[in-house]
Amino acid sequence: MKRSIARSFLLTLLLASPVWAADLDRLAERLAKLRAEVDRLQQQIEQTKSEHHQQMDALGAQLAQLEAExxxxxxxxxxxxxxxxxxxxxxxxxxxxxxxxxxxxxxxxxxxxxxxxxxxxxxxxxxxxxxxxxxxxxxxxxxxxxxxxxxxxxxxxxxxxxxxENGLYQQIVPIDGDSALVDVAKLGMVMLYFQTPDGRYGLARRQQDGGWRFETLSGGDDQARIAKLMDSLRKQIRQGYFELPNPGLTP
Structure with missing residues (x-):
């Protein structure tokens, strides 16, 4: 009994010392930071999952639209x-x-x-x-x-x-007021993407009056997507999953 009391007294003295108190403060601060980091990562995961679901919904709607067209x-x-x-x-x-x-x-x-x-x-x-x-x-x-x-x-x-039919061809198209011989990727008779000789990428977009316009794209992600499609078609890969810029098809 006396030994137990002595040990408890000794432990109390150790915990009350400034060194132990500082260590506990640091541990508590680190634990708080870890908890905050976990909360941040959890929020990031939830946001990523939400964005993924939204993206899949958008891709599903685009696929349905293309199939209908x-x-x-x-x-x-x-x-x-x-x-x-x-x-x-x-x-x-x-x-x-x-x-x-x-x-x-x-x-x-x-x-x-x-x-x-x-x-x-x-x-x-x-x-x-x-x-x-x-x-x-x-x-x-x-x-x-x-x-x-x-x-x-x-x-x-x-x-x-x-x-x-899906395939890669060449044709002369009007771009920015000039005519150019470009590589074109045709997906059925629904979508048409192109690459100019100087390395620009773009697509054919239907206009309000029912006509068509060949537009170059400035976004790096969109250009990379078209480049991937054309590279696959060059390798005779005509089926697969591709994310592509939406040309704004009319229903």
Whole structure:
């Protein structure tokens, strides 16, 4: 009993000494800092998780929008094909005269030209030239209308193929008032990104009037994302997960 009292008295003396008191103060201060650091890191983790969820929600919405635009493009071409097929089906198959087919082909050509002019600006002039050549042959009568009907159908098939294809190409585009031959990454007929010979990156953005504008991007992150996409396409990697600048697609 006396020994226990002595030990307690000795411990009290030690704790009451200035050295021990200073050590306890330092430990308490360090513990407070550690707790504050833990709280800060916890808040940072929660914020990061929240930002991640928001980013995934935004990417999900963008993906849904792109899928809807892709389906819309495919349905548009399929509808044009169906209209042409229906119009041709109404014409007797025996001894069809060119003059009977001509109005139907003119209607199909006009619809295809309108689709190309208003759609994604991918090699627009080349595609319109192919239609214009067919139209010229129809008007001049240099090629039988039956053969032109098959060629027009093939052009519709080409347009439908473009809606399914991702790839890297080259084309001349207007940038900042000048024309430049650039590398373009085409994703279906929904999105189009480009790289200029001097290393600038950009995208095709639909305007309020329904037209398109090729815009260069200044943000380093956006440029890096486009560069990654183009590098993958060069390596024939046509599928995967990519974060890309949103061109502001219309629904």
């Amino acid at each position: 892709k389906r819309r493009q495919q349905l548009t071409v399929a509808k044009l094909q169906h209209e042409l097929e229906s119009a041709l089906a109404k014409i007797p198959t025996n001894r069809v005269e060119d003059e009977t087919l001509k109005p139907v082909l003119e209607q199909g050509i006009a619809a295809l030209k309108d689709y190309i002019r208003t759609g994604l600006p991918f090699k627009t002039e080349d595609r319109l030239q192919a239609v214009a050549k067919l139209e010229g042959q129809l008007q001049s009568g240099s090629v039988p209308a039956k053969k032109l009907a098959n060629r027009l159908w093939a052009l519709f098939e080409d347009e439908l193929h473009l809606t399914r």
